[in-house]
Amino acid sequence: MAKVALVTGGASGIGKASAFALSKAGYAVAILGRTDSENQRAVAEIKAAGGDAMALGADISDEDQMRGALNDLEERFGRLDVVVASGGINGVWAPIDDLKPDEWDKTIAVNLRGTFLTVHLTVPLLKRQGGSIIVISSINGTRTFTSPGATAYSATKAAQVAMVQQLALELGRHRIRINAVCPGAVETDIDDNTSRRHEDETAIPVEWPEGDIPLTDGVPAKAEDVGEVVSFLASDASRHVTGSPIWVDGGQGLLR
Numbered sequence: 001m002a003k004v005a006l007v008t009g010g011a012s013g014i015g016k017a018s019a020f021a022l023s024k025a026g027y028a029v030a031i032l033g034r035t036d037s038e039n040q041r042a043v044a045e046i047k048a049a050g051g052d053a054m055a056l057g058a059d060i061s062d063e064d065q066m067r068g069a070l071n072d073l074e075e076r077f078g079r080l081d082v083v084v085a086s087g088g089i090n091g092v093w094a095p096i097d098d099l100k101p102d103e104w105d106k107t108i109a110v111n112l113r114g115t116f117l118t119v120h121l122t123v124p125l126l127k128r129q130g131g132s133i134i135v136i137s138s139i140n141g142t143r144t145f146t147s148p149g150a151t152a153y154s155a156t157k158a159a160q161v162a163m164v165q166q167l168a169l170e171l172g173r174h175r176i177r178i179n180a181v182c183p184g185a186v187e188t189d190i191d192d193n194t195s196r197r198h199e200d201e202t203a204i205p206v207e208w209p210e211g212d213i214p215l216t217d218g219v220p221a222k223a224e225d226v227g228e229v230v231s232f233l234a235s236d237a238s239r240h241v242t243g244s245p246i247w248v249d250g251g252q253g254l255l256r
Helices: 013-024 036-048 063-077 101-126 151-172 223-234
Strands: 004-008 028-033 053-057 082-085 091-093 131-136 176-183 194-196 245-248
Touching (some): 004 013, 004 063, 004 101, 013 036, 013 082, 013 223, 028 036, 036 053, 053 063, 063 101, 082 101, 091 151, 101 151, 131 151, 176 223, 223 245
Parallel strands (some): 004 082, 028 053, 082 131, 091 194, 176 245
């Protein structure tokens, strides 16, 4: 029987690229997200390419919805080997005295509570045979702190890496590896869902060298560049790698 991977936020961006990379590597893939039409579209594309996939509708910050989705996954596949926690939002980026408490709470709920629930509810399935968890973090909050007003977002991304390092020790005895992938600039639509206010109040004037991604002369990564790293971390090729943040940023975080 094929191994099974769950990808939250798997209908778009890095999550979708990860789902396709895992399908190409032979995994049956469960794509979880809030928008059923997008989930079904991604599943259809995977199936059209010869893979096996199912759609799961859930808000990653809602415990009941997540429990229901995981029950559906177990009923369909009977096992789980890989978890990619990719679901998340940029949220509102604003000066700390302008950022509203409910805006802070929403970013924390989706990015941090969502990651917790994803891991909390999938670990019992992974414990049966071992497996790999890959958390999609960011260079923000881990290597760079220069995105104006991104305090809530950066806090969640730093916390995700802390979770990964804490859980690497806890889960090792169960043969479960857990790592973080920290992308820099990537060509996705997530910026369309970012609300920015009063950037001029928090931005630090810096004159970047021409092209702030040294490896590619400023050209952002493709989502597939991240997806292939996820596929590596899911595979036995990374069997001795756990508790590690891996930056996929072309050197951008070092420059910033």
